Amino acid sequence: MFDSFRKHHKIVMFFLFLLIIPSFVLFGVDRYQGMGQGEMVARVAGADITRPEWDAQHRNEVDRIRQQAPNIDAALLDSDAARYATLERMVRERVLAAAAAKSNMTVSEERLARMFAADPGLASFRTADGKFDRETFMRATGRTPEQYEASVRADLATQQVSLGVSGTAFATPAQAAATLDAFYDRREVQVALFKPADFAAKVNVSDADLQAFYKDHSAQFQQAEQANVQYLVLDLESAKKNIAVSEADLRSYYDQNAGRFGSKEERRASHILIAAPASAPAAEREQARKKADQLLAELRKAPNTFADLARKNSQDPGSAAQGGDLDIVTRGAMVKPFEDVVFTLKKGEISNVVETEFGYHIILVTDIKPAIVPPFDKVRATIENDVRSQQATQEFAKAAEAFTDLVYQQPDSLQPTADKLGLKIQTADHVGRTPAAGATGALASRNFLNALFAPDTLERKHNTEAIEIGANQLASGRVVQFSPARTLPFDEVKDKVRTQLIAERAAALARAEGEAKLAAWKTDAAGASFGAPVTVSRLETQSQPIGVIDVALRADGSKLPALVGADLGAQGYAVVRVIKSVPRTPPPADMAKQENEQFAQAIGAAETMAYYNLLKDRFKAEILVPKPAESALAAGR
Structure with a gap:
């Protein structure tokens, strides 16, 4: 077969040519170039944002949030709303970057230099001689200094775009007063519910x-699709279990880090300092x-006079009054020449003159508390955990590769x-497409659930691919049993149908009664029956339904008292007697100033948003993917 191909390869090439060229004509070169680059989810200034870019940015944001708040609910970070918010931020950044480029906005080298010099985070990457440690910075941030500088430069340029609007926004006292008075408006009301x-x-x-x-509201009696699943989770803890640690390794670690498992040697010392920087x-x-030599000679003749000589001669203001006593000294607490001598002297021994950058010292060790190192067997479990933890990241990377392949x-x-990999298969029943309330781990991951309910997983009962569900966490699952969405039979939900129908009709009767009473009391208020007067506002609802607050504050203040009605839906109906407006107690001067500043900030934010639009x-x-529907919980806020 291959011999035949070699003999006639020119003919084959000709036919391939005839097949491929029309494809380019019909579909375009761009179509071929775009294949494999990912679905386009947004576009700004002619440049595309692809789904892989979106996914990568969201992973980065989630990782950053998890580092700052390790206990945050994973379902919040993995929700459709959170992912969409990431895409909106990406679009905003690119819009502002395009505006900055169009306006030729730049950042001076001097401003960057000042910023970097004042940044305490960058200072930690400088060595003792003031040089910037490039390698440490790259390991810690995952970026080169040049990439970091470019990012900061771009951020500052885009900030200039927004500050051009928000930085010039202002509000007059009259504007602030009119808005704040309306916001803090209070009404005295009586309510008949x-x-x-x-x-x-x-x-x-x-x-x-x-x-x-039941027939008209069948959508309310649906049982969502559900699946009984098996799944595996690979994380750092499970990777640690597969690390083989020999007894020799543990002994070696113990010998090298013995000081970590007990108390360090401590010494109490006194000194006389003759200052000479x-x-x-x-x-x-x-x-x-x-x-210093003269004082040392005196001490050699009369060692017991050390404290007196220190009080009279030492130029260390912190210890001279205490007879030179420095209290407890541990390694690493003093300059090296001083420390080296302190930890070689015997108790009660006086040193020769010791030179440091501060001057000349005479040192006396007054007490020694030896280091206490627990025996190996007592700290063996701790050592093993430390050794495994040190190797866990590397082991996880290997295990993750094997997990993905298997x-x-x-x-x-x-x-x-x-x-x-020594993992335990976990099971869960009645799993839905969205995380259940209180779900944790893999079952709280939207990406994992999406993979479980993918067509291939459902139809062929295959394993999902390895899904990242958190930092150093992978999961894979498979559907054991699947139940498609269905309308529950009438007999199963008859009681629920009855409850809902009665509630709906009872609310209609309440509304009709309330509307009738409103009409009657407007004609003759003598028979009206209301509750006790209460003063309500947007901030102080006095446990009244929000619909009551709304109609009370919307009532024309020039025509009070007045009767108004509020349809509260499933809560019924309210007739509200709005008696009078209650002026706001003027706030203290500092609070009034703060409120005016907040109002000006709100104006600035509104103008900035208008400019951004x-x-x-x-x-x-434009964003090319649909915005997720607002959840019932969010909508009710």
């Missing part, structure tokens, strides 16, 4: 009514040395992967 519960006993429903309601003239240092190569079962239109920014 017509609750559906008070009308439920008057509602009679037949089986025919229930059947009709390293920068002092040579003659001054020589004079100080002679003074779940793919043996798609019909998770058992081979579990056996190979203008820029979006100018640079033809």
Whole structure:
């Protein structure tokens, strides 16, 4: 066969040519170039944002948030709303970058230099001689200094775009007063509430009514698709279990780090300092040395006079009054020449003159507390955990590669992967497409659940690919049993249908009664029955329904008292007697100033958003994926 191909390869090439060229004509070169680069999710100024870019940016943001708040609910970070917010930020950054480039906005080298010099985070990457440690910086940040500088330069340039609007926004006292007075507006009201519960006993429903309601509202009686699943999770802890640690390794670690497992050697010392900084003239240092030699000679003759001589002669203001006592000294707490001598002296021994950058010292060790190192057997478990932890990241990388390969190569079962890596297969029933309340781990990951409910996983009962569910966490699962979405039979939900229908009709009766009373009391208020007067506002609802607050504050203040109605939906109906407006107590001067500043900030934010929307239109920014529907919880806030 291959011989035939070689003999006739020119003919084959000709036919391939005829097949390929029309494809380019029909579909375009761009189509071929774009293949494999990912779905386009947004576009700004003619440049695309692809799904892989979006996914990578969201992973980076999630990792950063997890580092700052390790206990945050993973479901919040993995939600459709959170992912969409990441995309919106990406679009915003690119719009502002395009505007900065269009306006030729730049950042001077001097400003960058000042910023970097004042940045305490960057200072930690400088060595003792002031040089920038490039390698440490790259390991810590994952970026080169040049990439970091470019990022900061771009951020500052885009900030100039926004500050051009927000930095010039202002609000007059009259504007602030009008808005704040409306926001803090208070009304004294009386409320007559017509609750559906008070009308439920008057509602009679037949089986025919229930059947009709069930038919008209079948969407409310759906059982979502569910699956019983098996899954595996690989994380650092499971990777640590597979690390083989020999007894020799543990012994070696113990010998090298013995000081970590007990208490360090401590010494109590006193000293006499004759100050002579390293920068002092040579003659001054020589004079100080002679003074120290003289005091040492006196001490050699009368060692018991150390404290008296220190009080009279030591130039260390912190210890001279205490007879030179420095209290407890541990290694690493003093300059090296001083420390070296302290930890070689015996108890009660006086040193020779010791030279440091501060001057000349005479040292006396007054007490020694030896280091206490627990025996190996007592700290063996701690050592083993430390050694495993040190190797865990590297081991996890190897295990992750094996995990990814195994779940793919043996798609019909998770058992081979579990056996190979020492993992436990976990199970869960009635798993849905979205994380359940209180879900944790893999079952709280939207990406993992999406993979479980992918067509290939459902139809062929194959393992999912390895899904990243958190920092150093991978999961793979498979569907054991799948139940498609279905409308629950009437007999199963009859009681629920009855409850909902009665509630709906009771609310309608409450609304009708409330509207009738409102009309009657407007004609003759003598028979009106209200609760006690209360003063309400947007900030102080006095436990009144929000609908009551809304209609009370919307009532025309020039025509009070007035009667208004509030349809509260499932809560019934309210007739509200708005008695009068209650002026706000003027706030203290400092609070009033703070409120005016907050109002000006709000104006600035509104103007900035308006300008951003203008820029979006100018640079033809568009998001090409649908915005996720607002959750019921968020909508109710």
